[in-house]
Amino acid sequence: MKSTDSLEQHVQQFKAQQPSDVMTQAAMARLQARLSAEPMAESPHLGLWQQINQWIKRSVRIPTWQVGGSLATVGLIALLYLGGGASHPAFAEVVEKLKQISTLQYTGTMYSNGQATMKLRVYYQAPSLVRTEFSPAMDNLDGPATINLMDTASGKGLILMPGPMMALPFDFGHQDSPEDDPLYWLEALKQYQGEVVTRDGGLIDGQATTLYRIEQSGVRTSIWAANDSQWPLKVIVTASGEKDQEVFKLEADLTFNQPLSPELFDFSAPGYHVGQPD
Amino acid sequence: MPQLTKAAIAGLADECGPRVFRAAYRLLKDPILAEDVLQEVFLKLLRQPRQFDGVKNWPAYLTTMGTSLAIDLLRQRRHQLLAEEYQEDRQPAPDGQTAEPPGPMQALSVSRDLEKLRAALTRLSQLECQVFCLRHLEEFSYKEIAAQLDISVNLVGVTLNRAQSRLSEQLTESQFLGAVYEIN
Known part of the structure; x- marks a missing residue:
């Protein structure tokens, strides 16, 4: 028996489990009695501190989108973010380099609450194509990766599942909330005009680097650029939740302007069975 | 929905409670635990009504909440069972007895x-x-x-x-x- 058949069989058995009507009615009667006996809590308007707290939570949704919408764009947008209002002279040179990007690729590791959750490989072809390959799990890096193709110009995406050879299209157009729209974040990040922290970045692959760090809405982006060429070599994006707990982190090594095969961005998904989400 | 009132919560319980109960029961296969989940879901509405101001799809929201609570209980129960099995493994088995279900x-x-x-x-x-x-x-x-x-x-x-x-x-x-x- 195939493993997928086995799973389907188990799921059907699971769904067949139903509480009896008597059991459900008794549970509902006890629930209503409890609700009737329980006092309703006061519902004061949110205080200032709670509002700030909620604002922080909303801000932390930035990486949530990036994880959900396209991990690929995490680092990419972070880089384009830097392409906004640069103020530091050396940083401005880095921004100039970033404006010359034709392709970008990186391998990275995602962390959530301090734990590595997945590996990813990202390919970006200017101006709008992004491909992300997700490892199946941290403890199984050799299995078939799930692949996510996105065209930010058309708002079309495709999830490729090499195991069952299934492809699943999805839209992420303007109907979505800002947090779900890659272009929204791209434009928002381009408007950045804040301060840039600059430090000696030490050696990376034998090259002396400078570290540039920016922070906005609880998301901190650190980028290391080679002193000689000004090309960025590494990026770390982190987001903190309440009590400064780091809830999200992407750490990635970057490669620019290497030719990428058009096959990487082939939305026709040859060999895949293309389905619909719903 | 405007601000939650006790009557509104009772109405939601009538409308969505059976589905929440079924969802929890399927996962837990224990009517008592499933009922705990059911009560927990709706008591949260009573205790923190402002937290639910933005909910648009109540059946989906409440079923999701119930499923999440049931998953938490399932995990807790799994941990307890593993701990008990570990303890049993450390006990010497009585002579001639096997663990035949x-x-x-x-x-x-x-x-x-x-x-x-x-x-x-x-x-x-x-x-x-x-x-x-x-x-x-x-x-x-x-x-x-x-x-x-x-x-x-x-x-x-x-x-x-x-x-x-x-x-x-x-x-x-x-x-x-x-x-x-x-x-x-």
């Missing part, structure tokens, strides 16, 4: 299958487990799941695929491991 073999087989799936679910991440249960047990659409869990439709698809792969893998493994129980 009682009951008709066919029912036992189905029951064992269900326990396999429950055990496998507890080994998924919280998000994978939620997405899998909401999709396959509650039959929510990708969009509904995305809205309830505050993630993108894209991530729902990716997570579901990962969950299915991991479950299929575990269930296949457990079939081999369970071969000694097959009836000849």
